[in-house]
Each structure stands twice: as structure tokens, then as C-alpha cells.
């Protein structure tokens with residue numbers, strides 16, 4: 001049987017390289033994604049005597065089609081379907097780092113969150129309830145200090161456990177407000193009809209990407225003229241409607257709602273010891 005594959009994702013400087021090195025040690029080499037100049041590292045970890053492949057994706061803040069790194073990460077996930085994605089998150093900067101996590105969840109990949117830099121968070125007086133975060137996101141969360149090799153066994157075990165359960169991709173659906181939601185539903189209906197063309201991606205995910213004006217997804221749509229003829233006029237009408245009623249572009253509204261969703265979670269998960277002390281003095 002082929003080994004499980006773990007893909008490592010994360011914002012730049014969250015500690016992805018440190019996690020990769022801690023998991024794979026000397027068992028690593030550098031490769032290139034087909035057709036692009038973005039490099040990636042691949043290695044193997046050992047879990048209970050069995051090899052597990054680990055792929056280090058480029059560091060990204062987002063999964064849009066705006067930069068080669070983001071596109072490479074996204075296409076790797078969609079095309080290669082790793083068994084599990086480990087998102088390395090900087091715990092001392094949780095809100096910002098969860099933006100990528102939410103996008104991974106919206107894509108639907110089987111996910112484990114590596115809550116790294118727990119030492120830094122602690123030094124800054126931040127207390128993070130990892131169990132609560134896990135419960136609210138519905139995703140395993142493993143606290144780590146990658147530079148000191150702390151939590152790496154737990155992280156690998158959590159990732160292998162998810163991989164073993166061979167989960168289906170289950171996209172997270174969050175609301176972007178009634179105007180956008182309605183437009184997304186209308187576009188998703190059209191895309192639903194073109195099921196065989198979209199492979200395993202959800203119609204809703206593609207609909208959101210169309211509204212966001214995602215170049216790569218739009219190019220794919222144009223490859224099927226019958227679909228493009230139906231979809232693009234609706235997409236333009238919906239985008240124009242949103243812009244006129246909300247005075248903002250669909251992609252920034254979507255981003256705002258993602259942050260709203262994240263803030264709702266971090267508020268319940270992060271507390272500052274400093275603030276508490278100040279209250280008492």
C-alpha cells in the first residue's frame with residue numbers, strides 16, 4: 001500500500017520549515033512543480049515504523065489565483081488530493097493565520113491545525129484554548145513549539161489518524177450575507193448542471209470563486225462555451241448588483257465575512273493574561 005501523504009500549508013514565518021524539518025529530519029529532497037518555477041520540498045516522516053510522505057507547500061496567506069505560490073498550493077491540493085493537510089498556524093497571531101485555515105476548510109480538505117509558536121504566545125501573555133478552538137472549527141488542533149521539537153509526535157499522530165479515516169472532502173459553508181449568498185446559490189445551480197466538468201470541487205466553492213473573479217476558475221469555465229454562455233452573464237449581473245447595493249466588490253465582502261467568522265471564534269478561544277492583570281490592579 002502506498003504511504004499516506006501529508007501536505008504542509010501555512011503563512012510565511014508560521015514555522016512550516018521548522019515543522020517540516022522536525023518531522024522529516026534528513027529524509028528530504030527538493031523538487032519542482034511541473035511547469036512552474038516554484039520549488040517545493042518533499043520528505044518522509046516515520047510513524048510507528050511506517051513511512052509517511054510529507055510535502056512542504058509554498059508559504060501563503062490565501063488560496064487565490066493572484067500569486068504563483070497560492071496557485072501552486074491550491075492546484076497541488078486539488079490535483080494531488082493529499083490524504084491530510086497540516087496547516088501550520090502562528091498561535092501568537094491567530095486571527096490573521098486562521099484566514100488561510102478557513103479557506104482550506106472552505107475548499108474542504110481533510111485538515112489538522114498545528115498551533116505553533118505556543119511559546120511566543122505565552123510570552124506575550126496570550127492564553128489559547130486549543131480544545132475549544134478544535135471544537136469550534138471541527139478540526140483537530142495540536143499545540144506545538146516546532147523550534148524545540150515540542151508536540152511533533154502528537155502532530156504526526158493526529159495527521160495519520162485523519163489520513164487513516166480516509167475522509168471525504170467536506171467544504172465548510174459560511175454565510176457572506178444575504179445578497180452574496182443569493183448570488184452564490186444562483187451561480188451554484190448553474191454549475192451543478194456541469195457536474196462532470198468540475199471534478200470533485202463543490203459547485204458552491206466554484207460559484208464563490210467566480211464571484212471573486214478568480215482568473216484560473218474563470219479560464220476553466222470558458223473552456224466549456226455552453227457553460228460560460230449561461231454562467232458569465234449571471235456572474236456579471238450578480239457582481240454588479242452586489243457592488244451597487246453594498247458599495248464594495250464581492251471579493252472584499254467575502255473576505256470581510258471570513259474575518260467575521262474568525263473573530264467570532266478567536267473571541268471565545270484567546271484571552272490575554274495582561275488584560276486580566278490590569279483589570280485587577
Ligand code: BGO
Nearest residue numbers: 011012013014015016017018116117118120144145146147
Ligand atoms: C528564525 N517557537 C519559536 N519561538 N520560534 C519558532 C517556532 C516556535 O514554535 N517555530 C519556528 N520558529 P520557519 P516558515 C530565526 O529563523 O520554520 C522560528 O516561513 C532566525 N533566523 O526558528 O522558517 C524559526 O517556513 C534568527 O526563526 O517558518 C524561524 O513558515 C533569530 O520562527 C522562524 C530568530 O520559522 C520562522 C529566529 C536567522
